Ligand code: ADP
């Protein structure tokens with residue numbers, strides 16, 4: 001069974017008299033430990049798609065199952081519990097608390113979500129800070145860190161609860177090209193290390209090339225999906241799926 005099963009989903013937004021079709025009749029599945037990107041121009045439906053998978057919003061029609069559970073019908077409270085137990089998020093604007101140190105920012109989800117002893121909490125925080133290469137910066141506050149370093153901390157924060165799935169909506173949009181590619185590669189290394197499934201969105205061609213599966217959205221439709229096999233030479237590894 002795939003980790004995410006999306007069946008015939010449609011999402012409409014009502015804007016006064018006008019109905020916006022943000023997603024139109026999309027069916028796809030995402031395997032466990034996959035490294036997947038949704039790409040497409042602004043307004044194509046990427047954020048809507050990630051919000052539906054992350055149960056921050058519900059589809060107008062169709063069904064979404066995450067880890068075997070139908071999330072298309074969860075109410076707000078059920079959705080919040082489900083998110084806390086299974087999902088991590090990385091945001092475009094980093095969304096770190098400015099008054100907390102890097103360490104405290106990473107620790108925060110553990111304090112909020114998991115009832116762990118201080119000793120275990122410390123072990124988990126140091127482990128993920130080490131994994132993202134930020135152990136030496138742990139006592140700095142966000143304004144003392146570069147954009148790339150902030151996003152490394154945000155990656156650590158998303159992983160500290162050991163979620164099955166991390167969702168990242170345009171995680172590299174505030175970074176220069178080189179740093180952006182480094183952050184995506186770091187996310188892929190984290191997938192290798194923790195077996196976490198990563199789903200991210202981007203409109204940057206250099207960033208999307210780092211994904212193993214690329215779903216292209218155009219005007220709310222899934223126009224194309226392709227799988228890249230990491231071990232095959234560049235240019236020979238694209239196949240329609
Ligand atoms: P992307 O992330 O690819 O830029 P979005 O998913 O944000 O695309 O938006 C897809 C379409 O849905 C756009 O036409 C956008 O204007 C519309 N849309 C998104 N969110 C809302 C909302 N809350 N209310 C009304 N329209 C929305």
Ligand code: MG
Nearest residue numbers: 046047048169
């Ligand atoms: Mg968006």
